[in-house]
Amino acid sequence: MTTTVRPREPRVSVVIPARNEARNLEIILPMLPAVHEVILVDGNSVDDTIATAQRLMPGITVVQQTRKGKGNALACGFEAVTGDVVVMFDADCSADAAEIPRFVDALVAGADVAKGTRYAPGGGSDDITVIRGLGNKGLNMISNLLLRAKYTDLCYGYNAFWADTLPTVGLLSSTLPQPTDGSMRWGDGFEIETILTCRWSAAGFRITEVPSHEKLRVHGTSNLNAVRDGIRVLTSIMHERRRAREVAARARLAPTPVRARPVVEPVAVLDEEAAA
Secondary structure, eight states: OOOOOOOSSOOEEEEEEESSOHHHHHHHGGGSOOOSEEEEEEOOOSSSHHHHHHHHOTTOEEEEOSSSSHHHHHHHHHHTOOSSEEEEOOSSSOSOGGGHHHHHHHHHTTOSEEEEESSSTTOEESSOOHHHHHHHHHHHHHHHHHHTOOOSOTTOOOEEEEGGGHHHHOOOOTTSOOOTTOOOOTTSSTTHHHHHHHHHHHTTOEEEEEEOEEOOOOSSOOOOOHHHHHHHHHHHHHHHHHHHHHHHHHHHTSSSOOOOSOEEEOOOOOOHHHHO
16 A cells, blocks of 8 residues: 555546547537646647637647657656646547546545446446457456456556556656657557556556446547557557566565555445436
8 A cells, every 4th residue: 555645635637638639629628527637638630629629628738749649648648747636538528527526536535546447337338349348358357367456447548546656657758759660669559558557556556446438439530449459458468467577576676575466446336326
């Protein structure tokens, strides 16, 4: 357990990676609850994503991502956070803004990380296809075996966590240049959710799963490719397992041991009356 003293009423920072999502921002930004800050990370949009966000929310913080990929966008947004709690929020209308207080409540109650799950009472998805569902279950089973955990939804990107956990996670710095061959750095793609989960687990952070319902994208098409990105996720699990072993080996030589096993709390029970 962390010894950090954390506020009972944390300042919430919502980080939204977006690329050509102007029409979806018209829908989601007005639905966000009052928070400390909203950080829009623009991925070189060619529509009026930034102008739309600033028109709807004049106080929004706009950050330009430095490379390509969702992972890099999130890393850039995390570096701009000034709040106590970080909420990862997609711009495609799939995330329900009304669930943000539920994630924050789980953190205030003692979790280091509030991990969304579509596979729990009160959760669900309007978007998962049969193939994606089978792939998610397979990846989930593999990750739980390797991480000695009991996650129900490894690949879901709707998560919240205390900002003070970021130094331990050690994501790629936004200042690293884009590879000259145009390729994507490892961790800059959709595998970012898996990397975060693996590193939260390796650090021994207390993780509470929170039921969440995934909605359909409203406008545009997703950049996610089930096969290609599924392979990146599987590779990430193996890579992060090796990384965790190396970190643990170095820690054994240090005077103060680190936690090496994740603590996954039972899925939070949805309060139907409060949700209504």
